[in-house]
Amino acid sequence: MIQKFDTIEKEALEALEKEQNNDIPQIYVGCATCGNATGAQSVVQTIKNKLKKEDFKAEIKEVGCIGMCFAEVLVDVIKPGQPRVSYHGVTPEIAEEIVESYVINDDHRPDLALGYFGEGGPEDVERIDAGDVFKNQQRVILKNCGVIDPENINEYIARGGYRGLAEALEMKQEDIIGVLKDSGLRGRGGAGFPAGRKWESCLKPQADQKYVICNADEGDPGAFMDRSVLEGDPHSVIEGMIIAGYTIGSSKGYFYVRAEYPLAIKRLRRAIAQAKEKNLLGENILGTGFNFELEIFQGAGAFVCGESTALVMSIEGNRGWPKPLPRPRTTEEGLWGKPTLLNNVKTFSVVPQILSKGAEWFRGIGTEGSPGTAVFALTGKINRSGLIEVPMGIELDKIIHEIGGGILDDRKFKAVQTGGPSGGCLPEDKLHLSVDFDTLLEAGSMMGSGGMVVIDETTCMVDVARYFLDFTFEESCGQCVPCRQGTQQMLEVLNDICEGRGREGDIEHLLELGDAIIKGSICGLGQTAPNPVLSTIQYFQDEYEAHIKDHTCPALVCKNLIVYHIDEEKCTACGRCRKACPVEAISGEKKVPHKIDQELCTKCGICFQECPERFSAVERLTGKENLAAAARGRLTDV
Amino acid sequence: MYKVTINGLDVEVEQGATVFEAAEKAGIYIPTLCYHPDLPTFGGCRVCMVEADGKIVTACRAPVTDGMVVKTDTEEVRKVRLTNVELILASHHKDCQSCSRNNTCKLQEVSAFVGINQDRMRQIRRSVEPVKPDDSNPFFHRDFTRCILCGICIRTCQEINGVAAIDFAFRGFHTKVSVLGDKPLKDSQCESCGECLVRCPTGALYLAEPAVAEREVESVCTYCGVGCGIKLGVRGDRVIKVEGNRDNQVNRGDLCVKGRFGFGFINHPDRLTKPLIKKDGIFVKTSWDEALDFIVDKMSDIKARHGADSLGGISSARCTNEENYLFQKLFRAMGTNNVDHCARL
Structure with missing residues (x-):
């Protein structure tokens, strides 16, 4: 069947050659959800119109996300014989300029360009792939994202796609599992269970039907790794699933994708149809007699359905509740009671590469215990947010300060949160830690599926814990007492602390609750829900104490614990704050320093933002004394 | 037979028995709220947690293994259990005096066992949503502020009566037992058999006209030819309630709406006593x-x-x-x- 695939590959290359004219400029527009949300579609339209108007021929390609979210909308131009020049923050107006100056003429517009990829670019712009963003990255799972047109299977095949499948179909099932085991691949959903062992335990049981499920119910706040892979490189996941189907002896696979990912679903549908057309999916794949069908199941938005047993319940049409232990493993009794292999999007998508490049290649990346790469959605108070892929074992510091470009506005770093609502916050003295499954877990956080939120000095750690707890509280399924009642209790306590009603003993109360929730909950959601609270107490207990004992929010965030005040000596009576105040709480006139009526003030902070930096007369005060003075209407006494 | 050691006591149980059943056989009390011997297990209340071979498990679901060593009273177990019960009480109606199940309530029994104390409860934030009871059904009502979401009523409706009129609805802390569309009970498939009412561990389900009988009289239901065994609750010369007789081989305690609630005719003034x-x-x-x-x-x-x-x-x-x-x-x-x-x- 390798010959059969060779023919398919040849046809794909020929088709590509016919479709694409490399003698004319190629224009790539990042059209994943991130790009579209920033206006990529109108940029595409503008470019098309402009080219038509000028009667100039160029190829426009809507590609997935390359990960530089901070620079959206991204438009890349490759002219024949030239390297790829990348433009950032493109609006329809800028797009017209780029077409005019660079696509049609030869001015590469260093003022608009972000840089170029490859060698031999113009000297007055930066080489991106050698710069801070990419030099520390290693793109394995994301290698095609933002590079190929995800709606064209030929492009995927041209970059080595489906060769892994063709090779797998010539292998014995045990041998495929052997390669996976040798590669040391661990599941990318967050827990890091060895993939080879999981596949093996699904191969063993005899059953008339087995299922393969791809878990694309990505739900952590701020995490969008799986979405980007599905939007940017859907075929890699499909290929991985077909290989999985062949290996464990399954003829049916499901994509469990959340309904909030319409573009991912659309691209998957198209990719499935294309793969079927080429006989890479469906009946008698590549003439081997192996049949495999794929169906998309849209999740209705419950976070807990990312838990394997709840996900299975959901596909079965039941309430998405995890099954309590003891219960058979999903690999033995999963969907409809049949052996079921469930892996994350990224796990499936890397399998084809492991099979075609070999276990040794994969082991060569990352660390001994966690080979391969990690994909992170890097967000928060950071200069360059986006989707990154780094070899396991890289230091946290490198991610934040080199790839991420450091903290916004040169503020001070305070903590980094990994693992989403199940993970924890690590402080500055943990930045030397290496990013892998085991190290992060040991430090009180976790890899999770790949959310990484950077926190600076203007963020209150109690408030951060409250934010994540609010998420798990809302997403708890309600089945077991510790999670249903416990997250609510923790949230109430955190609300109290943030709002100045914290009581002595609350920290111990939170620790005790956390312990009981971790030990008592049915599933992973509850068992990890207290982590954001426990890790912030572990590393930032002083902030909790300041809130409880002194009614002080050191980061000046918690509204109930701060008051806004105008320093009479600094105030020049410019009147900006008075005019901007939405509730008319500020009094004063020309040459008379202004004053805030604390009873009217809603603490929206607009006056603080409005006061010109050179005056900095509006200040935020916190602490028992200031709050009491404000309540008496005599803040100036303090 | 498997040999299990519970709190130092040896007990032999059938293969497939749960830790809870083994403890029961050994005469060792394990607190539980969502377990009911008539029903499949649920494992949601997490109050029956014990240590089995060093691991914390729910006794109601964990099957015994041969030679298993179970401890029901380690410090860790006590802590987890206590916190769980405290958490249930945090959103439970505070006034036991006004509850029809006062002194026969399973939550009271378990609270007393785990040692709820007011000092610790002061740290707990209470939040009971004031929801009006559902009094649409003429025979029994539902008080959501006393519901502990053990799911016994739901499993009863599904497994005993086969009607499945109720199920869990909503999510997380907002979870409640509801009929389709969160309507009043009377607008549902509910047949008012009252089997859920009988098994409710708390006062969440209660008789529309609560009655405490003076004595019980065994009898047979006269409604149909099945001949269910009943216990008439009698006060003076009047029948004030009917319960199913669990010792009766015909119905093992189960009754239908007529047998359980349709006893008003017995003492009704319109009843014909002569032709x-x-x-x-x-x-x-x-x-x-x-x-x-x-x-x-x-x-x-x-x-x-x-x-x-x-x-x-x-x-x-x-x-x-x-x-x-x-x-x-x-x-x-x-x-x-x-x-x-x-x-x-």
Whole structure:
């Protein structure tokens, strides 16, 4: 069947050659959800119109996300014989300029360009792939994202796609599992269970039907790794699933994708149809007699359905509740009671590469215990947010300060949160830690599926814990007492602390609750829900104490614990704050320093933002004394 | 048989038994709220946690293994259990005095066992949403502020009565037991059999007219031919409630809506205690002898004048099979096949 695939590959290359004219400029527009949300579609339209108007021929390609979210909308131009020049923050107006100056003429517009990829670019712009963003990255799972047109299977095949499948179909099932085991691949959903062992335990049981499920119910706040892979490189996941189907002896696979990912679903549908057309999916794949069908199941938005047993319940049409232990493993009794292999999007998508490049290649990346790469959605108070892929074992510091470009506005770093609502916050003295499954877990956080939120000095750690707890509280399924009642209790306590009603003993109360929730909950959601609270107490207990004992929010965030005040000596009576105040709480006139009526003030902070930096007369005060003075209407006494 | 050691006591149990069953056999108390012997396990209350071979497990679901060592009273177990019960109490109605299940409540029993103390409870933030009870059903009502979401009512409705009128609805802290569309109970598939009411561990489900009987009298339900065993709760000369008799082999305690709630006729003033004969257009009380003579005369007369097929008999579903058999025999002896039964109408 390798010959059969060779023919398919040849046809794909020929088709590509016919479709694409490399003698004319190629224009790539990042059209994943991130790009579209920033206006990529109108940029595409503008470019098309402009080219038509000028009667100039160029190829426009809507590609997935390359990960530089901070620079959206991204438009890349490759002219024949030239390297790829990348433009950032493109609006329809800028797009017209780029077409005019660079696509049609030869001015590469260093003022608009972000840089170029490859060698031999113009000297007055930066080489991106050698710069801070990419030099520390290693793109394995994301290698095609933002590079190929995800709606064209030929492009995927041209970059080595489906060769892994063709090779797998010539292998014995045990041998495929052997390669996976040798590669040391661990599941990318967050827990890091060895993939080879999981596949093996699904191969063993005899059953008339087995299922393969791809878990694309990505739900952590701020995490969008799986979405980007599905939007940017859907075929890699499909290929991985077909290989999985062949290996464990399954003829049916499901994509469990959340309904909030319409573009991912659309691209998957198209990719499935294309793969079927080429006989890479469906009946008698590549003439081997192996049949495999794929169906998309849209999740209705419950976070807990990312838990394997709840996900299975959901596909079965039941309430998405995890099954309590003891219960058979999903690999033995999963969907409809049949052996079921469930892996994350990224796990499936890397399998084809492991099979075609070999276990040794994969082991060569990352660390001994966690080979391969990690994909992170890097967000928060950071200069360059986006989707990154780094070899396991890289230091946290490198991610934040080199790839991420450091903290916004040169503020001070305070903590980094990994693992989403199940993970924890690590402080500055943990930045030397290496990013892998085991190290992060040991430090009180976790890899999770790949959310990484950077926190600076203007963020209150109690408030951060409250934010994540609010998420798990809302997403708890309600089945077991510790999670249903416990997250609510923790949230109430955190609300109290943030709002100045914290009581002595609350920290111990939170620790005790956390312990009981971790030990008592049915599933992973509850068992990890207290982590954001426990890790912030572990590393930032002083902030909790300041809130409880002194009614002080050191980061000046918690509204109930701060008051806004105008320093009479600094105030020049410019009147900006008075005019901007939405509730008319500020009094004063020309040459008379202004004053805030604390009873009217809603603490929206607009006056603080409005006061010109050179005056900095509006200040935020916190602490028992200031709050009491404000309540008496005599803040100036303090 | 498996040998299990619980708190140092050896006990032998069947393979497949749970830790809870083993403890029960050994006479060791394990607190639980969502477990019910009639029903499949749920594992949601997390109050029956014990240490089995060093791991914390739910006793109601964990199967025993041979040689297993179970400890039901380690410090870790006590802590997890205590916190769980405290958390349940945090959103539970505070006033036990006004509850119909005061002193027979499972939550009270478990709270006392785990050692709820007011000092610790002061640290707990209470939040009970003031929701009006659902009093749409004439026989029993639902008080959501006393519900602990053990799911016993739901499993009962599904497994015992096979109706599945109720299920969990909403999510997380907002979870509640609800009928389809969160409507009042009366607008649902509920057959008001009251099996859920009987098994509710707290006062979340309670009789519309709570009644504490003075004594119990065993009897058989007169509604139909099944012959369910019942226990009449009696106060003075009046029947004030009916419960199923769990020792009765016919129904093992289960009852339907009529048997459980339809006992008002017993002491009803409209109930006929003597036969009536219409005289001059008015029903007049009479003796059984006179009434039966009257019937025999009339039927013989009709048969003589119009033939046996002019007669017909309709029997009642409240008769037993034997009575129904005799009834059709009687009419056939009279020469007619015109026999029918109210259950067929």
